[in-house]
Amino acid sequence: APAYAKTSVVTAARMLDVESGRMLERPVVVVTDGRITSVTTGGATAPAAPADAERIDLGDVTILPGLIDMHVHLTSNPKYGGYTGLRFTDTFWVAQGAGNAARTLRAGFTTVRNVGSDGYADVGLKQAIEEGWIEGPRIVPSAHALGATGGHCDETYLPPSFDRKSPAMGDSPEELRKRVREQRKYGAEVIKVCATGGVFSRNTAPGVQQLREEELRAVAEEAEFWRLPTAAHAHGADGIKAAIRAGIDTIEHVSFIDAEGIALAKQRGTYLGFDVYNTDYTLAEGEKNGVLPENIEKERQVGTQQRENFRAAARAGARMIYSTDAGIYPHGDNARQFAVMVRFGLQPMDAIRSATINAARAMAREGDVGSIAVGRYGDMVAVAGDPTRDVAVLERPVAVIKGGERVR
Ligand code: ARG
Structure with missing residues (x-):
């Protein structure tokens, strides 16, 4: 990777896969220079991140695509x-x-x-x-x-x-x-x-x-x-x-x-x-x-x-x-x-x-946004609880990440 690569590693208790509608456990999402380079769940080993990677540990929340x-x-x-x-x-x-x-x-x-x-x-x-x-x-x-x-x-x-x-x-x-x-x-x-x-x-x-x-x-x-x-x-x-x-x-x-x-x-x-x-x-x-x-x-x-x-x-x-x-x-x-x-x-x-x-x-942007998947921008929102049971939790995001940077 070039010397200027910036990596963040986002971890949370759960991730909502919007394609399948399934709730996945313990996601690890790696974002390099703004785009997602790896998504692993359920305790599978994530690729080793560089030593200077930023760790964004969100705790007991559900992440979903921005x-x-x-x-x-x-x-x-x-x-x-x-x-x-x-x-x-x-x-x-x-x-x-x-x-x-x-x-x-x-x-x-x-x-x-x-x-x-x-x-x-x-x-x-x-x-x-x-x-x-x-x-x-x-x-x-x-x-x-x-x-x-x-x-x-x-x-x-x-x-x-x-x-x-x-x-x-x-x-x-x-x-x-x-x-x-x-x-x-x-x-x-x-x-x-x-x-x-x-x-x-x-x-x-x-x-x-x-x-x-x-x-x-x-x-x-x-x-x-x-x-x-x-x-x-x-x-x-x-x-x-x-x-x-x-x-x-x-x-x-x-x-x-x-x-x-x-x-x-x-x-x-x-x-x-x-x-x-x-x-x-x-x-x-x-x-x-x-x-x-x-x-x-x-x-x-x-x-x-x-x-x-x-x-x-x-x-x-x-x-x-x-x-x-x-x-x-x-x-x-x-x-x-x-x-x-x-x-x-x-x-x-x-x-x-x-x-x-x-x-x-x-809008033909599925290569960029709309899901947490390799190649997409590292855009995520985290909510407490399960938005598929109560969509109102989406009104109170506990974290917002854009391009791998935490903005909230
Ligand atoms: N920009 C729209 C318009 O002026 C807003 C309509 C808002 N009202 C509604 N019930 N959706 O026509």
């Missing part, structure tokens, strides 16, 4: 709802985003997909984290979300004289192909597109489709051409089915999915990310935070149905990913969604898979 949240907005902050955020300058959002990144990592989420931010802020946060200036998870950035002019992902809060529009709007297949290339040029590693209206925009209806299937297909094809995964914001049943047929990899929110949509997702292998926690936060705190009454009203209409449809999708065995929309609720509370998923019918082990192996597969 968690993945497939849908966050690190630059958003729920405290500033409606128009209350307009008092801040543009760079305020990325500055406070640095704190949000640290909170997310310390909550056990070692990888996040940031699916929408202004000014390539998520690309900047990723670079600052990789350079070691700030603490945070691995970020898969989308940069700006694509969408229709006047749609959910455009600027919808200001009158025409302000002349504000998002730079990633497109109103034909050709325009949207160009938007894919522009986002990729400046750092997007996933393409996010808004297929329907949404809750937190003005003059949009969550149930109504906003891009035609041919436009969504142009986005999916162009992204695939450049080897990028895709994610669609879609609440309404028609927009959801159009996005699935168009070949989008993950459908997010999925609130009004119908039986046909569930069957289609299963048949096409499309992953579904239901953000079933944030309803609780918005209904409890939204008004205080300045969220407009019309948006709270939309949340009421969406939330209840979304949870019932999540139950139907879980029962049907749809492929699930863990998408929380953190930024709608405070960053760092990402793990609260596990308990809601279980309450609405998902098996605990499947909830854990949604935030580990399924998430990694849905």
Whole structure:
């Protein structure tokens, strides 16, 4: 090994194998220069570690792969709802985003997909984290979300004289192909597109489709051409089915999915990310935070149905990913969604898979993240007790390790 190799040896009482669902005894995980080089369990002899290896003995805990949240907005902050955020300058959002990144990592989420931010802020946060200036998870950035002019992902809060529009709007297949290339040029590693209206925009209806299937297909094809995964914001049943047929990899929110949509997702292998926690936060705190009454009203209409449809999708065995929309609720509370998923019918082990192996597969990163296995990054979270019996223990990680470094 080169002289600069840094090795850590992580030991614990138990390790959850997220592929098999089995609990393994006495894991020894060796991480060299950030990646896992050996995993042994049950007292098997681990390869001898160099004398200067760092020993991270976690004791009576269960380790599992570092968690993945497939849908966050690190630059958003729920405290500033409606128009209350307009008092801040543009760079305020990325500055406070640095704190949000640290909170997310310390909550056990070692990888996040940031699916929408202004000014390539998520690309900047990723670079600052990789350079070691700030603490945070691995970020898969989308940069700006694509969408229709006047749609959910455009600027919808200001009158025409302000002349504000998002730079990633497109109103034909050709325009949207160009938007894919522009986002990729400046750092997007996933393409996010808004297929329907949404809750937190003005003059949009969550149930109504906003891009035609041919436009969504142009986005999916162009992204695939450049080897990028895709994610669609879609609440309404028609927009959801159009996005699935168009070949989008993950459908997010999925609130009004119908039986046909569930069957289609299963048949096409499309992953579904239901953000079933944030309803609780918005209904409890939204008004205080300045969220407009019309948006709270939309949340009421969406939330209840979304949870019932999540139950139907879980029962049907749809492929699930863990998408929380953190930024709608405070960053760092990402793990609260596990308990809601279980309450609405998902098996605990499947909830854990949604935030580990399924998430990694849905964005073609299973060589890097999503399981504790040789070759993957040395990303782990440790909890007291057994998360397959009580997923709420994931809300209180006792240790977080990223690339073999203990960060909590
Ligand atoms: N960003 C999403 C939107 O504005 C959030 C939806 C939150 N509500 C929910 N029940 N999932 O549409």
